[in-house]
Each structure stands twice: as structure tokens, then as C-alpha cells.
Amino acid sequence: MSPVRKLERFTLPLTVGATRIEVSGFHRGGTGTPLVFLHGFGSTKEDYADVVQQERLADHPVLAYDAPGCGASTCADLDAVSVPFLVSVAEQVLKVRQIERFHAVGHSMGGLTALLLADGEPGRIASFTNIEGNVAPEDCFLSRQIATHSHDDPDEFLARFAERVAGSRFYGGALYASSLPHKVRAAAVRTIFESMVDLSDHGKLLDRFLGLPAPKTFMYGEQNNALSYLPALAEGGVELAEIEHCAHFPMYSNPTQMWAHITDLVSRADADS
Template sequence: MQPVVLLHGLIGPFADERAVTHLRPAVVLSPDLLGYGPEADVNPQGITIDAQVEYMRTTLDTRAPNTRVHLVGHSVGGVIAASFAHGYPDRVESFVNVEGNFALADAFWSTQVATQTLDQVNAMLEADRADPARWLRESGVEPTGDRIRSAAEALAYQPAGTIQVTARAVVEYTGLTAGAVKSRPIRSGAFAAAGSATVVRCRRRRRTPASPMARMTRATRLWFTAWPPPSRSWAVTLGTP
């Protein structure tokens, strides 16, 4: 079985064993995107969707060389995964999209953040870090001990500058007209994978992105109950799009 690559969204990381366990015995890679975790010191001005795609290419060349991979992208990670599949279709076996920001209507939180100053984003992030249970409740997630710990880890995983420039990069990349050059990779990339493309949509959140754990866990579980992937593209809808 080819490796499974999990790409986190605007708030990272995504490497929780509660979701990864559904993918065993496959090799599971959860790379940190530019600006996140060990890559948090990257100059924020260099963070674009195209830069993330190239960073993914070099990462996979090192960690999963000479093999195709199954991509699972959440939110911003869905955009990056689709763009990667468009640019490097020979590296992608299948693609699972969980709430990917393929249009501005999907990138509603990124659209809000993109208009804020760095001070405003930092103030919002610090308030959420101070009370991760509230952050979960406002996202429609019941705060439990494990979820609060995961939320605190996610909120601490990236600086405010990363959130701001990533949100702006998503808005720039997805906010173009259907005929624009950069809009095509998102649409064609979603179905460029040789195996399958799965789309998982969930309820819209009021302000902040909920912890992706439940959504990603359900997505990976549904995906692997249909293993091996079908030879054509297919879609799964969870909740209310």
C-alpha cells in the first residue's frame, strides 16, 4: 500500500493517533507546512500556495521517493493537495478532500482573517489559546479533556503571521474567476489523481475552524472501508454542505 499523506489546514498540525490508527498498516506522513511547527520560523512573506506545493514536492522526494501517495487534505490542505495533484499527477494515487477551500464560499474563515491586521489576528489567536474550550464550543465541538489538549496543541502550532498570510494566500488563489490561470489547478487537480477523488463536506462553522480531528477521522474511515479506491472519482457528503 502506498503512503498516506495528511495535509493540515489553517490551524495545524494533523498527526493525531486517533485518526492515524484508521490508516494502519499504511505508512502515514503528516508533514508540517511552511510556517507551522518546526517550519514556523519561515519568512511569512514567502508563504504562498505555490510555495507550499513545491515544499510538498521536496518533502515527498525525501520521505516517500519513487512512489505514488494517497493525499488527504483538510481545508487549506485540500487546496494544496489539489494543486499538488495538478502539478505532479504522477506522484498521486488518490485524493481525499475534507472541506477544501476550492471557492471563496468555502474559505469563509480565511476570507475574514485575510482582511485583519496582524495585531488583530494575534489578539484573536491569543484569546483562543487562553481558552481552547471556548474555541471548541464556538466551533460546535463539545470540549472534552482530550479535545481541549488537542485544541491547545493546534492553536500553539503556528504564529499569527502564518495564519494571516496563509489566509490571504487562500483568498488570492481561490478568489479568481473561472477563466483565470490559477483557478484551473484547483478544479482539475481535484480529479487528476489516478485512483479517486473523494470530497467530504461538513457543517459550516460560525467563526473559527473546529478541530479537524472528527472530520478527518470520519473521512479516513469512510475512505478505507471502500479500499481499494474505485477506478473512477466519487464523492461522500457528511453533514450539511
């Protein structure tokens, strides 16, 4: 078995628009095409730290970071944080880290961010593992709560949101909800969620995802296998990866199967390039 290759942590000060942020991330060097990981709402870069355990990915450089307002990353104006803002952050981080072409892996909010990033510069994407990133209005089962369960107090909204997720019938919900107050700043939630809903309702995301030329996998939990657009994805040449004993959070419920699919797509894309 190959030795674990350590991830090095970094802090990167940036200005996006007029907003000062400080990005907390980890990276490692390597000789292959870089792997870029974008986490979902209420999660952090550590969702992907077990990349070091994947022997078949051992030669690949790695980049993962906390979105502003999440984890250890900071933002001077939390009202500025939206999905388009996160795309701009990704563009700047990739530029500073001197990453041109890369394998994209994004979960939920991170999948949507990766989709918009790829749509803007499709030639940079070697492969795209989309882990239940938003592509249709029905994907807003969490984010649309900003309207259906609106509350004037951001902290109270996040607390009630966590209670609802924790009490759901879905795999991983209680584990995810237990760390929400520690992983996302309440003041950033409204603008993030509102932008996710607006893009899902009006952004023609499914067409944009299908139009990407790179090899693509759409990963989803078995409890979400009734998503209406799955047949359209399959017909459009997207590889579907259903994760057993899982809902929206494969990194919590079935990480072994999640990593197997990520590794398989990356390896095949590298072989074909």
C-alpha cells in the same frame, strides 16, 4: 486485532527558494502505496496520528509533517509561507522521502495544498480525500477574516480570530481555537490566508479538482452541507462523504467516521489499481 505500528519521528532541513526551513514529521514503512497527510491551518501532523489504529491501512507507508510555521516545523522567514510555498515544501519532502505515487489526504489548507500538488502531477495521485479543502470563494469563511477583521498586530489578529472561532455555533470550534496559539506562528498567518483567498477567488479550483483523474472523495461536516458546489461535485463523479455531528473539523468531532471514509476510498483505489 493487529498491533499498533509505531510512527517514527524525523526532522528534515530544507531550503525552499531562498528560505531555510526545518520540517518536523513522522513516518512509517510498509509495502503498499504510501499515505500522505497534509494538515489544515492551525493544526498539526498529530491530526492524523491515529492512522496507526486503522487495521485496514496497516500495510501502507505513512508520511505526515507540520507545515513550516506550524507545530514543530520552523521557518527562517515566516513572510514567505503561502500556499504555493507549501506546495514547494511538499514536493521537496516527497522527493527526500522517495515517495512517487501516493494516496493524498488533506484538510482545509492541506486539502488546497494537495489539490495544487495533484494538479501539477496528477499521475502521482492514487486517490485524494479532500477534507473541506478550498475549491470555491465561499470556503474562505476563516481565511477571509484577514481582510474583514484586519489588524496590524499579527498576535492580536490571531487572538481575536481564536475568540471568534471559539464562540461560533459550529462543532469543534472551541477545541480548535484553544490550541491555535500553540500550533501556528502569528507572523505566518497573513500570507497564508491571503494566498488561500486569492486562490479560492481566482484559481479555478473547482475545475481543477473535478479534472483530477484519480478516485476522489470530498468530505464535509453536516453543518456545512449547504455548500453550493456539492451538487456539481456529485455530478462530476466526486464521491461525497458527509460526516455526522461535525462542521469543519472531523478529526476532532467525529474521527471514527472520518477514518472509515478514508480507509474505504484507499482500499477501493488499491483494489482497482
